[in-house]
Amino acid sequence: MRNRGRPVAALVSSLALVWSFLALPAAAQAAPPAPAATPPMGFNNWNAFGCDVSERLIKETADVLVSSGLKDAGYQYVNIDDCWSLRERGPDGRLVPDPAKFPGGIAGVADYVHDKGLKLGIYGDAGTKTCAGYPGSLGHEELDAQTWADWGVDYLKYDNCNNQSDGSQEDYIRRYTAMRQALDKTGRVIVYSICEWGTSQPWTWAKGVGHLWRTTGDISDNWASLRSIIRQNAPLAPYAGPGHWNDPDMMEIGNGGMTATEYRTHLSMWAMMAAPLIIGTDLRAASAETLSILGNRALIAIDQDRLGVQGAVVSDGNGLMVLDKPLANGDRAIALYNSTDTLATVSVATGLTGLRPAGAYRLTDVWSGAETQVKSTISAGVPAHGTVVYRVRPLRDPAGVAPAVAVGAELGTVVPGPTGGGTLTTTVTNRGVGAIRDVSVAANVPEGWTATPTPSPERARLATDATLRTTWRLDVPAGTPAGHYPIDITASYRWGPRHRPATTSSQIIATVVTAPEDGRRHLSTISPVTSANATGPVETDQSNGGALENDGNLITIAGHVHQRGLGTTTGSELRYYLGGRCSRLVTDVGVDDEAQGGPATFTVYADDTAAATSGPVAAGEAPKPLTADLTGAAWLRLVADSPTPGTHADWATPILTCGDVPDDSPTLPESQTLFSFESGTDGFTIANPGDGGTVAPSPLFHTQGANGLAVSTPVAGNWFGRTLAAPVDLSGRTMLKFDLKAGDVGTVGEIAVQVGESFTWCQGGLWTWTNPHSSRTVTERFDQISCPVGVTLDRSDIRAVWVFLNTGGEVLIDDIRAE
Structure with a gap:
């Protein structure tokens, strides 16, 4: 046979190379990369x-x-x-x-x-x-x-x-x-x-x-x-x-x-x-x-x-977390995470991480690229909701690298006016090897504010791990609107044998509070100035299910369900600024049905005076009504306590009255009920008849009136609702809501509307899941609802409203509404 193309000698040589490659141990051959050898991107x-x-x-x-x-x-x-x-x-x-x-x-x-x-x-x-x-x-x-x-x-x-x-x-x-x-x-x-x-x-x-x-x-x-x-x-x-x-x-x-x-x-x-x-x-x-x-x-x-x-949690407490991740080249990635709502100094000793012992360490900030050195503590002033990440490695000669200087601050509530103001505390801590000199700190406050320091915000020398602490009196002009205002804290200093100048800055957000406007409103629509809870966060319009956000149910006390309220645990305190402008708080209190415990005692304080108290309320006991006179009080405090902290304690439908308003004035925000099921099924039907599902009135679950709707859902789900008798104008409304309680198998909840003369279908796509035997309010903001290309969601011309439910069990719903 004639060999075409290459000479025979070359072909033999090539075959030899192939054979020698095949004869190599498996580890020496170039294997294709394993799937997802690193996290997919x-x-x-x-x-x-x-x-x-x-x-x-x-x-x-x-x-x-x-x-x-x-x-x-x-x-x-x-x-x-x-x-x-x-x-x-x-x-x-x-x-x-x-x-x-x-x-x-x-x-x-x-x-x-x-x-x-x-x-x-x-x-x-x-x-x-x-x-x-x-x-x-x-x-x-x-x-x-x-x-x-x-x-x-x-x-x-x-x-x-x-x-x-x-x-x-x-x-x-x-x-x-x-x-x-x-x-x-x-x-x-x-x-x-x-x-x-x-x-x-x-x-x-x-x-x-x-x-x-x-x-x-x-x-x-x-x-x-x-x-x-x-x-x-x-x-x-x-x-x-x-x-x-x-x-x-x-x-x-x-x-x-x-x-x-x-x-x-x-x-x-x-x-x-x-x-x-x-x-x-x-x-x-x-x-x-x-x-x-x-x-x-x-x-x-x-x-x-x-x-x-994956980075390991080195420390975790008070909303501050430190993660430590080893890297292939011997570096460590260290993250300082601040989940709190204010600037915080987050620190970790190098000995608590996987770093090998050394006299100093080089830190490279992965966001700014700045390089600094520390002796034995990695520390930074981390903004609210922020994270600082460093690549860290041992450093033999720290003399030529700038020291890490952590600038921190603490600030309470700021109230405008001559009798208000606030107190700012700043800290400057030298974490580097060797002292820093000519240290000074400045607070750059918003225009019109003043910040007066005590003692002097200067220090001639600051040794390793030493701190300069300064207290500042803040004065804020009367009439300053409520809101969040940045204050930049800057430390200036000199470092090293050549006395090189340097600065380090952090920013703290000042929260200016003002009294609520006139009117009757659900307290759950007002953000507390401070909020402390024994287990997890205080929940808005739901119970405290546990350690995570949004893990509760609709507030339920002795079988009665509330759409509005505050879900806490005993061992909690919430503070609201009233400025002497509010007159009354009315609320029901009790132990939530989702978790037995207690008893719990609920106390409403007007400043430091107990304005109303429940006495011990046992699990399963009907909610107790409280009415607290808040006339002239600057602060409102809600405290839930018990011998056993952690009991699920509800403030159900708390309504705050401020200013000169009649008792029968509407409670804000107002809701517009679209379907309430008090007289039957309200004509509900299914959007896709072939997919199945039935509806029937039911008194087993209701958040308005005495009845709701029992929906038998197909496994794959269906849309339940109907065309409205006449177009509904929801101009000025920002969201749609409905309340549900899932049966044995849980359910997905979703909302859609049809708009205009063409009855165009517009849908949100959030698909909110509710666990078996759990309850929640499903919410869809209008700005989350998408219509087909070329169609605008005209809130003044809503023609039909639909809710999606699925999983093949019974689901109870009530009060489909706009707010």
Whole structure:
């Protein structure tokens, strides 16, 4: 046989090279990278767009990932979430992309994304239908996995709605393992994201099944949600590692519900927790600030570090947390996290971290790039809701590196006027090796304010770990509006043998309080000046369920349900500034039905005088009414106490009266009830007759009047509501609400409206989950409700209102309303 092309000698040489390569030990051969060896990075459309997903959106997002530099920073997955398919499978049983949304099909989108050097993700559900009611994959695992593989999909987010589950961990393992096996059978590498909301503690079983697993419920674009998720995910460090990651959900950075400081905390803590970095904002319209936060390569390097260790919690108390994460090059990443509402000095001794002993340490701030040195304590003044992250390594010669100087401050409430003002305390602490000299501190207050220091805000010399403490008297002009005002604290000093000048600054936010305006209002609509609680946060318009935000039920005392109130535990105190302008507080008090305990004693203080007290109230006892005379009081205090702190203690429907108003004046904010079910079902029907469901009046649950509505829900869910007899004008209203109590299997709650003569369907997409036998108010802001392109949600022309319920059990609802 003639050898064509290369000489025989060259061919023999090549074969020898191939044979020698094959003969190498397996470890010496270049193996393909393992899936999700570092936490996945990319984009998902849900947080910003909900069901409004399309081929155009995905392609344009891929373009921006490339043009913005985010692809080069490590973001590679472009993930499609729910609502991408038709409502029914095709004749062959396969999932069918919606041709209106994806005219080129998913395979065409995959080709486009791959050509950009990116990867494509898709969404599925381990139930009969997705959370938005599209076909689920339960019982179709192999067919769907092969379909996605054939299309070129690289990533699967696998949700948990309509799951037919008995609630056992064994069922969760079975359903999610079925898809794992189906993906393996395709032969295609597909990163597998388990999205069962942490329900079955997947961190204890999902390693080897999924590459990442959700540890919490859905994130929302607000500080309370972010703080709660950090608290839930941070302790799970032992369960994470290369190829198996704790997933605290997609990022909200850039969506507008939080401050830049909070968004920096978002990325900082996700990176420290080795979390997947999945962008959830419209990158096509992202601001330079948003792109700068998302593209912080120093933080991304910490998240993507090949060692693959989630940062461990070193200390956690009083809202301050320190995380320590080892890095592959021997550095440590140290995060100082402040979840409180004011500037705080967060510190950790180097000996409590994994740093090896040294005479000094170099700190590199991953946000500013500044380099400083410390002797034995890492410390910083961290703004409210902020996080400082350092890369830290031992330092042999600290003489040429500036010392770390922590500037802190404390400030109580500020009241305008000659008899008010406030007290500011500042601290300057030298943490570096060697003394600093000519130390002075200045407080830059808003125009018109004055800050008078005592003692002198100067010190000639400040040794290592020494502190300069200064107290300032603040005077604030009368008439200053209530609000938040920044005060910059700047320390100036000289350091090193050459006496180099340097400054360090922190910012504290002064809270100016003024008395409430005239009127009768629900106390839960007024923010307390201070709030202390024995267990978790004080909850607004719900009970205190436990340690996390928004984990309670509707306030329920001896079977009576309240829409408004404050959920506390015994061992709590709330303070409100009244300024001598309020006359009365009326409230019911009692121990919540959700958790037996007590007894609890409730006391209302007008300044330091007890204006009303309940005496001991036992669990199961009917609520006790309290009326407190607050005439002339500057401060209102609510105290719940008992011999056993932690009893769930409710202030139910507290109404504060201020100014000269009649007793029968309306209570603010006013609600406009749309459906109350007092005379029957109010004509409720189902939007999709083929999907099933029934309604009937019921006295078993009511938050207004004596009756509610019992809804028998289909497993996959349906919309319940009706067309209104005449258009309703909801101009001036900002949100829609309804109250519900779930049965044995829990439910998703959602709200939609139809508007205009065409009865256009507009929907929010929040899909609020309520656990079995739990209750809550489902809320949808009008600015969260999306209409089809070209349609404006005209609040003056509401034609129909619908609520979505699912999971195949009975759900009780009442009082569908606008506020």
